[in-house]
Amino acid sequence: MTATALIRLAGPLQSWGASAHFDRRDTTSRPTKSGVIGLIAAALGHDRTEPLGPLAELRYGVRADRPGTRIRDYHIVGxxxxxxxxxxxxxxxxxxxxxxxxxxxxxxxxxxxxxxxxxxxxxxxxxxxxxxxxxxxxxxxxxxxxxGMITTRWYIADAAFVAAVQHKDSGLIDRITHALDHPKRLLWLGRKSCPPTGTIAAGTHAGTIEDTLTAAALLPNHTDPRPWAWIETPPHTPGGHKTNDQPITYHPQRRTHAPRWETRTRITPTARIEWDLIP
Incomplete structure (x- = not known):
């Protein structure tokens, strides 16, 4: 049975880089699939060198309840x-x-x-x-x-997102939800300097990403009653676009990503799924 796990991603700072170098680390405007799958893998206790297995098959979507503000950190090392x-x-x-x-x-x-x-x-x-x-x-x-060496590091400040991962195996989704509640490794919002705050996991729900993101209530201090969402779609879907954040491996010596497709759409939440938030 198709099931979806909801994941709350909120904290003082987040940084979801599509590409990074030692002296410049950028961030996208929202959590990447690679970053969220990496967070899930850490919660499950996986090592970076392990194959992704069924985690690579997860379908991904994210809703920007509070997009936050992009900020630059003046950083010196050396x-x-x-x-x-x-x-x-x-x-x-x-x-x-x-x-x-x-x-x-x-x-x-x-x-x-x-x-x-x-x-x-x-x-x-x-x-x-x-x-x-x-x-x-x-x-x-x-x-x-x-x-010293001056480096450029970008973050998203005071943001809150609702991410969702979908799979036909509801047992896998249940294990993901449990792991996010009881992580085996430390979790962070893209980078180690960005710890999450409050509740992360929001349960397993029957249905697709579209159903679940629509049913989930808006997070506190949201900025728009109809937030934008980015939802993974089959290749060449009309209105979709390609992004290069499908993880292949997180191995430190050969970390690899592949392209995938997603569409951007507005969602009007019905609040059938309420949040049980722990500050």
Whole structure:
């Protein structure tokens, strides 16, 4: 029996990038299918290297009850010291030993510093950041320079969306709903700096995405009584358009997406499905 799971996506910040690079991370105006399927996979406890299996077959739709405001974050990386990462302790035995000694001698004036270096033992360098060869200070990119790297990061502020995933196997939809209520991994709204707030899962409902998004009541503080919705459709549907956010794999070394089709339409909710929101 065809069933649909409703998912509330709300928080101070969201970022749903269709493409991203180290120095520029954009966001679309609404949650992407790839981002929401990734959130579901995390809730189920899947590893990024696992095949998507039936999750790749989910049909997707999203309703923008409160579209939010697009904002830009002025972000600098590479200037100054950085907290030591756990993997630094695992991959660098000398640094791990120095950090351990520093912790054991916390009252010493030299606490936290490596021998013959001004860099604290508990500090490390993130990707693309290297120690200055003359002073030991951590600098970005070019090892002869000292300036931080300015990056551009876009977010959607104060937004609330209702996403929906549909499948002919109602058992799969039930498992998704349960996992969103009891996630096995941390969940975020596109990026790790964007945690969700309040209730996420809104139950399993018989019927299609169109039926369910129409039945679901508007979220609090909605901006339009007839919000826009983007609903997945078969290829070349009249009035539809192509978007490139169908996930193929989330494997870190070969993350891949494919095109899919969707239509944009206005929805007038009937409020047959009420929200049981936990702030």
């Amino acid at each position: 200037a100054g010291p950085y907290p030591l990462r756990p993997r630094d302790l695992i991959t660098d035995p000398k640094r791990a030993e120095a950090a351990q000694l520093a912790m054991e001698h916390e009252t010493s004036p030299a606490f936290g510093y490596l021998t013959a270096s001004s860099v604290p033992a508990w500090y490390g360098a993130p990707k693309e950041v290297a120690p200055d060869p003359h002073t030991g200070a951590l600098i970005s990119g070019n090892p002869t320079g000292r300036n």
